[in-house]
Amino acid sequence: MKRLILLVIVITSLPLAIAAQTTQEDVSEIMKTLSADEMKGRKVFTPHIEEAADFIAEKFSEFGLQTLDEEDDYLQEFHMESISLENSRITVDGKALDTDNFFVLASNRNIRWSENAQTDVKSIPTGADFRSEFSNLNQLEEDLIVFVDPTHSDMFQRYRPYFSRPNRSFSGESQHDKVFIMAEEPENFSISLDKNVEQLTLANVAGKIEGKRKDEIVLFSAHYDHIGVVQPVEGDSIANGANDNASGTTAVIELAGYFSQQPQPERTLLFVAFTAEEAGGYGSKYFSRQLHPDNIVAMFNIEMIGKPFTGKPNSAWITGFEKSSFGKLLQKSTEGMDYTFLPDPYPNQNLFYRSDNATLARLGVPAHSISTTPIDVDPDYHRVTDEIETVDLQHITDTINAIARAAEGIISGEHTPTRVDRSMVN
Structure with missing residues (x-):
């Protein structure tokens, strides 16, 4: 026993x-x-x-x-675009803005917009919750021009360095331009943005049993x-x-x-x-x-x-x-x-x-x-x-x-x- x-x-x-x-x-x-x-x-x-x-x-x-069914080897390659501003000029009521006063979530298109364009214009007014408003606007599947009241200057400047970096997206993916401008909503404006688009390749490494x-x-x-x-x-x-x-x-x-x-x-x-x-x-x-x-x-x-x-x-x-x-x-x-x-x-x-x-x-x-x-x-x-x-x-x-x-x-x-x-x- x-x-x-x-x-x-x-x-x-x-x-x-x-x-x-x-x-x-x-x-x-x-x-x-x-x-x-x-x-x-x-x-x-x-x-x-x-x-x-x-x-x-x-x-x-x-x-x-x-390897994964659709792959020839263990590298699951995919392609992306890195999009940055090459030339930019924004004027508000005839005054040119420096780069500290705007940032762009950019597509791969060059754009020329003004108050007469069909692009939707939004605002983040004084007293609004900047984080919440920004998040909601960022999720909209459309081109936007957003004027941010200068009372949000501190939050705007926290966001600007991150969103001023090159925008990356999957190649062929539908994209939109969202331009955030720190200024009261003006009577007239013009936006001229030329983009630099770089093609990038990345790879996951994947195998299976x-x-x-x-x-x-x-x-x-x-x-x-x-x-x-x-x-x-x-x-x-x-x-x-x-x-x-x-x-x-x-x-x-x-x-x-x-x-x-x-x-x-x-x-x-x-x-x-x-x-x-x-x-x-x-x-x-x-x-x-x-x-x-x-x-x-x-x-x-x-x-x-x-x-x-x-x-x-x-x-x-x-x-x-x-x-x-x-x-x-x-x-x-x-x-x-x-x-x-x-x-x-x-x-x-x-x-x-x-x-x-x-x-x-x-x-x-x-x-x-x-x-x-x-x-x-x-x-x-x-x-x-x-x-x-x-x-x-x-x-x-x-x-x-x-x-x-x-x-x-x-x-x-x-x-x-x-x-x-x-x-x-x-």
């Missing part, structure tokens, strides 16, 4: 051993490559992010992943871009992005390697490294348009797992925990493990909407980001000190193993998270 009990104990403990498939050595090798100085911080629209994409694709090839239920998809993702070369600090100008987000990308690579060695899964597994998260989430936006969101059962978006959470070292937190049953299912799948999944401890920071999961969540997918970093006290976020020396490689390893274990119930079809209520997503 004692032998039988011992055998039962050994068998029931096997899932914990099996889950520990990733080693610190594996993690270290990938992290060192992605966060190396030679990658120059993996900024979009530079040759260095292409080097990172090629490295991830090589790993997917080593694991024998399939087709499941028995091929149209039921479990998605593992992370963004592989970072912010590149920045203002030097003590002679160092490379924001290596080890935690943000070489750590998450390493997790996706390691999970792809692990599941490629297992029997065919019940559900199809997609492994995607998104581009341009730091530049506006364009990689995940493009990806979301290439397949039906109802086919995605769950999205594990892995973001900044390089540092243990303060006071809870063996844990990860999940954004938007209350928006689906995803988090509770992960908790159930890891019962008995020395690792826990917790709700997002920073609800006031709106993190559910600040990573690539948000695009899919807005379509109803149980799409959540998994992170561990104590971002309220992290001294390295978006700085040159975000290097491999400032992350915890063993913690990354433990977190990857925990995610693999937590995903088992969803991959097998035993668990299916509830859908996100689209009406409750911003």
Whole structure:
């Protein structure tokens, strides 16, 4: 009888051993490559992010992943336009304005407008809520001229630097011009804008393991871009992005390697490294348009797992925990493990909407980001000190193993998270 009990104990403990498939050595090798100085911080629209994409694709090839149905290789390329003002002149009641007094959300067309044009004219009057008014006007699918009362000067100047940057949009996408001018609504005006349009190419890196239920998809993702070369600090100008987000990308690579060695899964597994998260989430936006969101059962978006959470070292937190049953299912799948999944401890920071999961969540997918970093006290976020020396490689390893274990119930079809209520997503 004692032998039988011992055998039962050994068998029931096997899932914990099996889950520990990733080693610190594996993690270290990938992290060192992605966060190396030679990658120059993996900024979009530079040759260095292409080097990172090629490295991830090589790993997917080593694991024998399939490419996505419509792709010839692991690079899911797409095209964008970067639109900036080349020449601009705006006059209000005969007075020329300097560039501090206007910004443009630009299409790729040159424009010549005046008070006699057919373009709709709106205003943000004194006493209005600037943020709310701007948001509502920005969502309108039409060309607009918006005069902003000078009492909103402070808010206008906060918005102007961001919206004065080149406007990026998908090639062929319907676009509109919205011109925001800080001035009382005049009797007459003229707007002359010449645009410079640059064609750009970006690429997600994607591979799959087709499941028995091929149209039921479990998605593992992370963004592989970072912010590149920045203002030097003590002679160092490379924001290596080890935690943000070489750590998450390493997790996706390691999970792809692990599941490629297992029997065919019940559900199809997609492994995607998104581009341009730091530049506006364009990689995940493009990806979301290439397949039906109802086919995605769950999205594990892995973001900044390089540092243990303060006071809870063996844990990860999940954004938007209350928006689906995803988090509770992960908790159930890891019962008995020395690792826990917790709700997002920073609800006031709106993190559910600040990573690539948000695009899919807005379509109803149980799409959540998994992170561990104590971002309220992290001294390295978006700085040159975000290097491999400032992350915890063993913690990354433990977190990857925990995610693999937590995903088992969803991959097998035993668990299916509830859908996100689209009406409750911003």
